[in-house]
Amino acid sequence: MKISLLTTLFATLLLATTTSQAATPAPKSPSPYAEMCMTQGIKMPVEYGGEADLKGNPKLQEYCECFSELFTERATRAAKNAGNPPPLEQSMKEEKQMRTTCRAKFNLPAPK
DSSP states (O other): OHHHHHHHHHHHHHHHHHHHHHHSOOOOOOOHHHHHHHHTGGGSOGGGTOOGGGTTOTTHHHHHHHHHHHHHHHHHHHHHTTTSOOOHHHHHHHHHHHHHHHHHHTTOOOOO
16 A cells, blocks of 8 residues: 555656656757848848947847747748849848847837
């Protein structure tokens, strides 16, 4: 009887520990592009496609992850259409729209 009670308590403790660990996901590390956004992007002025105005903002990593996801989607589409790249003006307009979208998502100031 003592063994089954001990086994039951151990199983309950193990289940509770596993459940609490599963409920608290490990912090996800930023993608390589998001990392670049957080380290190099904050050194560039907004006028040149940088994120200098977000330096020190607690939402910077979330913003950079959002932009990274949109940038990756666009790069994937471009790779499928490699023989016909968009004009530079269109590419710059798309990047500004992606920045605007992600900044709005996190209530950050719009890019200039």
